Amino acid sequence: xxxxxxxxAIPILFLATILFATNFNTSxxxxxxxxxxxTMTIVSDDExxxxxxxxxxxxxxxxxxxxxxxxxxxxxxxPHYFGMSRxxxxxxxxxxxxxxxxQHENDDFSGVPGAPEWSLAPQSMAWEGLTRVEIxxxxxxxxxxxxxxxxxxxxxxxxxxxxxxxxxxxxDAAGNPREAPPVPVGEYVEAVTAWFEAGAVIPAE
Amino acid sequence: xxxxxxINGQPQSVDVDDGNTPLLWVVRDxxxxxxxxxxxxxAACGACTLHVDGEAVRSCSYxxxxxxGKSVTTIEGLGTRENPHPVQQAWMEEVVPQCGYCxxxxxxxxxxxxxxxxxxxxxxxxxNIINVCRCATYVRMRKAIHxxxxxxxxxxxxxxx
Numbered sequence: 001x002x003x004x005x006x007x008x009a010i011p012i013l014f015l016a017t018i019l020f021a022t023n024f025n026t027s028x029x030x031x032x033x034x035x036x037x038x039t040m041t042i043v044s045d046d047e048x049x050x051x052x053x054x055x056x057x058x059x060x061x062x063x064x065x066x067x068x069x070x071x072x073x074x075x076x077x078x079p080h081y082f083g084m085s086r087x088x089x090x091x092x093x094x095x096x097x098x099x100x101x102x103q104h105e106n107d108d109f110s111g112v113p114g115a116p117e118w119s120l121a122p123q124s125m126a127w128e129g130l131t132r133v134e135i136x137x138x139x140x141x142x143x144x145x146x147x148x149x150x151x152x153x154x155x156x157x158x159x160x161x162x163x164x165x166x167x168x169x170x171x172d173a174a175g176n177p178r179e180a181p182p183v184p185v186g187e188y189v190e191a192v193t194a195w196f197e198a199g200a201v202i203p204a205e
Numbered sequence: 206x207x208x209x210x211x212i213n214g215q216p217q218s219v220d221v222d223d224g225n226t227p228l229l230w231v232v233r234d235x236x237x238x239x240x241x242x243x244x245x246x247x248a249a250c251g252a253c254t255l256h257v258d259g260e261a262v263r264s265c266s267y268x269x270x271x272x273x274g275k276s277v278t279t280i281e282g283l284g285t286r287e288n289p290h291p292v293q294q295a296w297m298e299e300v301v302p303q304c305g306y307c308x309x310x311x312x313x314x315x316x317x318x319x320x321x322x323x324x325x326x327x328x329x330x331x332x333n334i335i336n337v338c339r340c341a342t343y344v345r346m347r348k349a350i351h352x353x354x355x356x357x358x359x360x361x362x363x364x365x366x
Binding site: 081082083084085087093094095096099100101102103104105107108109110111112173 | 225226227246247248249254260261262263265266267268271314317318320321322329331332333334335
């Protein structure tokens, strides 16, 4: 009987060890992955890549990098109202185009967003539906990125006013603030710069 | 804040407290040009369409400060009773309006389209004329747009008349 009790003790001890380890890991992760508007989840070894892609996969970016030539709108990324589409030159159609409604600044009276060079990304830069690795590969591929060098991609990502608009996206027609990307702009610029300086290595996933 | 621009061919200056005031408000309430309509106020319906430097613009989402130094045309400046614009003439011939509220916006959008595309197809019309008409006068408008294209081409080439 005493021998049987000691046999039970072994799996109980093993289970307790697992529970302790699981609990320890969970509490550790919960600190590292706390998310709100100013922090982001760390999910790989390359923190800079994670921060950059958390931004680039956000709706403020992907809404204008569609895969079906239809710009997306809003927090739910619904198709742009009234059948607006890419048209020639990524600006809509000859008489009804982006600038019919979108100007160089957000318009808080109407809730229409705006920034310099408001337009869709070219078709070759379609990101909608891609994984973050696929987006990064597309971004670095001169055949798809408009022939940009790494330095030019870095400039686009960190200096282009239309890209930086994502952090000042204004309010919608109901007065609700649009959601900004989950990494603060300064932290994002630092991460993108560091990632390129480190060789722009896309992690295998 | 003083904003100067040309409207319907006439130089104009307005004083506004806020340069972000929609051009629509200035056109209607300051300049008393009531032909341009307020519809949705969020650049969706197109009732407020006018031209800025020849381009169709939804004036409810266009800050008046952006009009500085530019040429604005409203429905009042498109044509006259005696000499209507071909789009206005076509609208009358096809008896397009029902309640009429949205029609100035459609007319201005169509005039901008014909400036760019003298002979629009139905697909061109579908892509470019995306204003909203609650009376659903779309079929008559499509006929009128094609008629306006004919009138424009005739006026550009009198030999066709």
